[in-house]
Amino acid sequence: MTRSPKAWLAILAAVALLPFVVRQAIATEIWIFAIFGLGLNLLMGYTGLLSFGQATFFGSAAYVAGYLLKYHGVSVFLALSIGIAVGAVSAALVGYLCVQRSGLYFIMLTFALNQMFYFTAYQWTTVTGGEDGMPGIPRPNVLGLDIHSPLAYYAAVALLFLLSLWVMKRIVESPLGKILQAIRENEQRAEALGYNVPRIKLAAFVVGGAFSGLAGVLYAMLFGIVPLESIGFVFSGNVVFATLIGGSGSLYGPVIGSFVFIWLSESVSSMWARWPLLLGVAFVIVVLFFRGGVVEAWARFWAWRAAHRGPAGAGADGPR
Amino acid sequence: MALVRTERLTKSFGALTAVNDVTIEVEAGSLHSIIGPNGAGKTTFFNLLTGQHTPSSGRIVFDGRDIAGTPPHGIAHLGIARSFQRTSIFPTLSILDNVWLAAFARRESWRGLAWRRADRYPAESQRALVTLAEVGLGEKADQPARELSHGEQRQLELAIALAATPRLLLLDEPAAGLSPDETQKMVTLVRALKGRYTIVLIEHKIDVVMTMSDRISVMHFGSVIAEGTPAEIQRDADVRRAYLGGVVTG
Numbered sequence: 289m290t291r292s293p294k295a296w297l298a299i300l301a302a303v304a305l306l307p308f309v310v311r312q313a314i315a316t317e318i319w320i321f322a323i324f325g326l327g328l329n330l331l332m333g334y335t336g337l338l339s340f341g342q343a344t345f346f347g348s349a350a351y352v353a354g355y356l357l358k359y360h361g362v363s364v365f366l367a368l369s370i371g372i373a374v375g376a377v378s379a380a381l382v383g384y385l386c387v388q389r390s391g392l393y394f395i396m397l398t399f400a401l402n403q404m405f406y407f408t409a410y411q412w413t414t415v416t417g418g419e420d421g422m423p424g425i426p427r428p429n430v431l432g433l434d435i436h437s438p439l440a441y442y443a444a445v446a447l448l449f450l451l452s453l454w455v456m457k458r459i460v461e462s463p464l465g466k467i468l469q470a471i472r473e474n475e476q477r478a479e480a481l482g483y484n485v486p487r488i489k490l491a492a493f494v495v496g497g498a499f500s501g502l503a504g505v506l507y508a509m510l511f512g513i514v515p516l517e518s519i520g521f522v523f524s525g526n527v528v529f530a531t532l533i534g535g536s537g538s539l540y541g542p543v544i545g546s547f548v549f550i551w552l553s554e555s556v557s558s559m560w561a562r563w564p565l566l567l568g569v570a571f572v573i574v575v576l577f578f579r580g581g582v583v584e585a586w587a588r589f590w591a592w593r594a595a596h597r598g599p600a601g602a603g604a605d606g607p608r
Numbered sequence: 609m610a611l612v613r614t615e616r617l618t619k620s621f622g623a624l625t626a627v628n629d630v631t632i633e634v635e636a637g638s639l640h641s642i643i644g645p646n647g648a649g650k651t652t653f654f655n656l657l658t659g660q661h662t663p664s665s666g667r668i669v670f671d672g673r674d675i676a677g678t679p680p681h682g683i684a685h686l687g688i689a690r691s692f693q694r695t696s697i698f699p700t701l702s703i704l705d706n707v708w709l710a711a712f713a714r715r716e717s718w719r720g721l722a723w724r725r726a727d728r729y730p731a732e733s734q735r736a737l738v739t740l741a742e743v744g745l746g747e748k749a750d751q752p753a754r755e756l757s758h759g760e761q762r763q764l765e766l767a768i769a770l771a772a773t774p775r776l777l778l779l780d781e782p783a784a785g786l787s788p789d790e791t792q793k794m795v796t797l798v799r800a801l802k803g804r805y806t807i808v809l810i811e812h813k814i815d816v817v818m819t820m821s822d823r824i825s826v827m828h829f830g831s832v833i834a835e836g837t838p839a840e841i842q843r844d845a846d847v848r849r850a851y852l853g854g855v856v857t858g
Contacts, residue, residue: 458722458723458725459722459723461725461726462720462721462722462723462724462725462726463712463718463720463721463722463724463726463729464721464722465722465726466701466705466708466709466712466726467709467712469698469700469701470698470701470705470709473698473699473700473701474696474697474698474699476660476696477692477696477697477698477768478698478709479679479680479681480658480660480680480681480684480689480690480692480696481681481684481689481709481710481713481768481772482681482684482685482713482714482772483681483713484679484681485681491722495722
């Protein structure tokens with residue numbers, strides 16, 4: 289917790305500098321994806337529930353809010369609120385079914401339900417546009433402020449990202465955050481202590497879904513379209529992947545993961561069509577050597593430096 | 609007055625009757641031990657009391673109400689806490705958090721559940737620290753639980769049960785796998801709890817049970833074959849045949 293101010297300074301600096309380092313649309317996408325990752329990480333990192341269906345909530349929110357923005361001219365504020373609600377409600381539905389099972393069956397259920405949502409969007413062409421997606425999502429003014437320019441929209445998204453990060457920080461440092469970790473560590477004991485484990489897992493789903501929903505609406509407004517992929521399993525996989533690379537189980541892991549994933553995929557893919565190969569290699573390295581992702585690699589580097597600074601430092605580390 | 613009593617409690621798994629027609633009464637404030645050879649059904653009996661298993665038949669009456677079939681988290685809210693025979697802790701969480709979670713679970717109100725910082729619950733934090741000090745882990749509060757030795761993990765196991773401020777404390781072999789020295793420490797700990805809590809103790813070490821218990825029930829093949837004060841149990845011929853053999857030293 290003492291390290292937290294430093295982490296916030298680093299993030300604030302990144303938020304301020306990013307749009308001048310990479311294309312503004314990419315910079316915006318990084319923070320949107322980070323919000324998406326924060327939601328997943330509450331499930332995957334803190335509760336130990338590997339949800340392979342987060343795009344369900346992301347996509348549902350994007351479609352519903354996108355539809356309302358496009359055909360009913362709702363305000364950005366309302367669109368975001370509705371998106372968060374749609375994310376939370378769809379996560380409640382999916383979560384209710386999934387928390388009844390554990391392990392592999394849990395993962396497969398999240399995946400299967402994701403596929404159901406995907407094919408619904410695929411078939412329901414009159415509303416969703418099917419394979420073509422839902423184009424023409426407007427980006428109305430917010431409180432009289434024009435957010436059409438990439439930089440203005442970036443600022444709005446970055447603000448919401450910082451807000452999301454702060455909210456998530458509060459959640460993981462609250463009793464609920466501890467209870468979720470307890471469930472991850474030892475479900476039977478948590479239940480014996482008096483915690484209604486399925487209901488608390490469901491709560492994690494709902495909160496995670498709300499974050500996904502927010503990300504989904506921001507994504508739709510960023511590109512002006514809700515592509516079919518936004519509700520597809522590849523999208524669900526990407527957020528798992530990015531979070532693992534960054535480091536699951538740490539608050540900032542998905543933020544770093546999102547940065548690495550989006551930046552790599554956008555910058556390298558324009559140079560080299562086989563870029564997923566590079567991501568694959570990165571993934572293998574993480575799984576084999578750094579189970580805690582970039583966050584762990586970073587911590588280990590500093591521990592290593594401290595140990596090699598002088599003879600007094602070496603070995604003073606104690607047993608691992 | 610009995611705080612908890614079972615009436616003809618039975619649990620069958622297919623053809624196996626693990627707990628057979630068990631009627632036991634535990635007086636409030638007493639230490640009631642259950643002994644018996646491995647596989648006698650002692651832990652299954654605990655699992656029935658704590659809701660991990662649903663009884664096949666019979667009743668469990670706690671404080672005047674039938675609680676059979678209540679799920680484990682509901683049992684915990686009634687004020688029944690247990691320790692596990694095989695250490696069951698939260699390994700990567702700090703020792704303090706392990707115990708704090710037990711204290712927090714007993715709160716009446718969940719105000720601030722997802723928003724207030726976990727260290728802003730002074731009553732629960734205090735309860736957790738006091739409990740840790742009581743079992744002798746106060747110094748290590750900030751260490752992750754997995755760094756503790758087996759003996760210390762057994763102490764933590766006990767602390768987690770105690771932090772819930774239980775009205776009924778079920779201890780499943782608290783000294784399992786401990787060295788003679790560690791066992792002595794654990795015996796001292798449990799002895800210090802006597803009188804302050806209503807305790808049901810499962811224990812293999814006969815000498816320990818004989819010196820501490822107010823009453824003893826002896827289980828064999830799922831049934832209670834004898835019940836009485838330590839002195840009565842020691843005299844009982846059936847018990848000697850089934851279990852005690854020639855090893856009684858106390």
